[in-house]
Amino acid sequence: MKHLFLINPYAGKYDRTQEVREKLRTVLAGREDPWEVAVTQYPGHGVELVRSAAEQGEPLRVYACGGDGTLNEAVSGAAGYAHVAVTHYPMGSGNDFLRMFGPDACRFYDLKELLDGPQTPMDLIECNGRLALNVCSIGFDARIGLGAADFKKLPLVSGTMAYQLSALRTIVQGIHRPYRVEVDGETLPGEDFTLICACNGRYYGGGFNPSPDAMPDDGLLNFLIIPAVSRFTVLALIQKFARGEAGEIPGVLLRQGREMNVTCDRVSMINLDGERVDGAQLTARLSEKKVNFIYPAGATWG
Numbered sequence: 001m002k003h004l005f006l007i008n009p010y011a012g013k014y015d016r017t018q019e020v021r022e023k024l025r026t027v028l029a030g031r032e033d034p035w036e037v038a039v040t041q042y043p044g045h046g047v048e049l050v051r052s053a054a055e056q057g058e059p060l061r062v063y064a065c066g067g068d069g070t071l072n073e074a075v076s077g078a079a080g081y082a083h084v085a086v087t088h089y090p091m092g093s094g095n096d097f098l099r100m101f102g103p104d105a106c107r108f109y110d111l112k113e114l115l116d117g118p119q120t121p122m123d124l125i126e127c128n129g130r131l132a133l134n135v136c137s138i139g140f141d142a143r144i145g146l147g148a149a150d151f152k153k154l155p156l157v158s159g160t161m162a163y164q165l166s167a168l169r170t171i172v173q174g175i176h177r178p179y180r181v182e183v184d185g186e187t188l189p190g191e192d193f194t195l196i197c198a199c200n201g202r203y204y205g206g207g208f209n210p211s212p213d214a215m216p217d218d219g220l221l222n223f224l225i226i227p228a229v230s231r232f233t234v235l236a237l238i239q240k241f242a243r244g245e246a247g248e249i250p251g252v253l254l255r256q257g258r259e260m261n262v263t264c265d266r267v268s269m270i271n272l273d274g275e276r277v278d279g280a281q282l283t284a285r286l287s288e289k290k291v292n293f294i295y296p297a298g299a300t301w302g
């Protein structure tokens with residue numbers, strides 16, 4: 001059994017590569033299993049590194065040392081390889097996928113818990129030809145979260161301020177847009193929507209909880225479709241969304257299924273586990289039991 005530690009030096013607030021290397025030397029001292037550190041050099045490199053390690057054919061455990069983007073890359077590289085398993089050693093700013101483990105989420109910070117942890121097959125979302133483990137979305141949330149990058153580049157603008165400016169721009173430009181939404185062949189009623197999510201996990205965007213009941217191993221995706229809301233009610237919507245009460249928003253549509261198709265009237269930002277993909281069409285399809293996920297023994301997500 002080989003262990004591969006995939007480190008993203010750009011995750012979180014500063015580069016922790018050296019710190020992780022030192023920790024690994026201590027934690028792995030005396031163990032016979034071969035292990036290796038791979039540091040990502042550019043976005044997408046993690047997928048290539050994990051896939052080429054998987055193709056060697058021997059049993060492999062991959063530890064994504066970074067945030068949700070790094071976990072996404074590790075999972076995308078490991079998907080479909082039965083002899084490979086992946087876990088998350090959280091070092092990002094959000095680390096949202098792990099939040100569904102509740103009080104057990106903090107156990108992922110202990111490498112020893114992960115080294116011998118059990119594994120279970122989890123579903124993935126195939127989204128416009130890429131893979132996601134957690135949440136794919138389009139609409140108000142994606143425009144704010146992904147659009148913040150435009151403001152982060154400006155001088156004197158902090159991270160929080162970038163999100164506030166992005167929220168302001170999104171509200172001014174219009175909260176809802178015309179979309180055609182279809183879930184498992186059923187066209188959903190309505191023409192204008194605020195936000196559309198396909199959830200395998202439960203949290204995203206730094207703790208927002210669109211789907212408190214989503215289970216990443218139940219062979220189903222949870223879809224949340226929020227209709228058009230006014231500028232006056234958007235704050236109440238955000239609060240409910242953060243607390244996992246989106247189902248109480250008037251007119252909200254909740255579905256469980258295997259495939260959602262969304263057509264937009266223009267090329268839009270699509271959120272895929274916190275990463276940006278642009279398109280005028282979103283297809284989010286269940287990819288059942290596609291990756292093995294390692295967790296601390298006894299930790300639960302049910």
Ligand SMILES: Nc1ncnc2c1ncn2[C@@H]1O[C@H](COP(=O)(O)OP(=O)(O)OP(=O)(O)O)[C@@H](O)[C@H]1O
Nearest residue numbers: 011012040041042043067068069070092093094095
């Ligand atoms: N060497 C690199 N240079 C630039 N970007 C990189 C490099 N390696 C990985 N990346 C990219 O860094 C991005 C951010 O990584 P990640 O999501 O893991 O951290 P984060 O944003 O701090 O955490 P979270 O998503 O949990 O908030 C990802 O899009 C990944 O593709």
